[in-house]
Amino acid sequence: MTSRERAAVEEANARFYRAFEALDLAAMDAVWAHDDDVKCVHPGWPLLTGWAAVRESWQAIFANTEEMRFTLSDVHVVLHADLGWVTCTENILSDVRGRVAVTAILATNLFARAGEEWRMVHHHASHVLGAAETAQS
């Protein structure tokens, strides 16, 4: 049971990153809880509170992003009854005029169980300083 729950939280986490990569707001709608309590910290941004503000931020990010590719590493899930918290490193590949860069972002993602589903209630992402590696392609 616990390992099934753990897999469900890990899958909810993966679903979040698939929605992000696809720049798909409808998919993001299905990932998050739509509560006043949900919160989100994009790297360097102030805290956003409530689903309306969080959704608006994704809409703005998706409108201003052409391509987003993640490789996740160090995904770690901890379960506490109906709350699962995940830490992971988002390794983001970008290609700007032939200059390929990898940016490492650390994320804390919280998921709350609602019936059979695990919905995201908090996302806190921040840069790891000095972790960026750049390569000329």
Next chain:
Amino acid sequence: MTSRERAAVEEANARFYRAFEALDLAAMDAVWAHDDDVKCVHPGWPLLTGWAAVRESWQAIFANTEEMRFTLSDVHVVLHADLGWVTCTENILSDVRGRVAVTAILATNLFARAGEEWRMVHHHASHVLGAAETAQS
């Protein structure tokens, strides 16, 4: 009961910042769970996992800090059974050669209930870009 639990989590959060301000490792020992699962992200640092690594980081930070003063704002507690998660802004005052600066750090703090106690299991802190305000004193 819920409001009592909420107050207990808020107090555990305040205790964490008191230990930090006091640069008191014994107090920090009493704030955290001592598990392999605990995690910590200091602003810009990579993820630390396990109490031994987390404790070592506080030891290093305390050894290299002369003074630390926080004002907390926007403290918000969400409870999920035996896990409480807190978001808050750490407004850090520093005075370097008469130049007073306020640095805004956003923190996500997770506390797990162990009997009657709430112990910290995760701390994720990150800079809010462009939020620093500087004043000449």
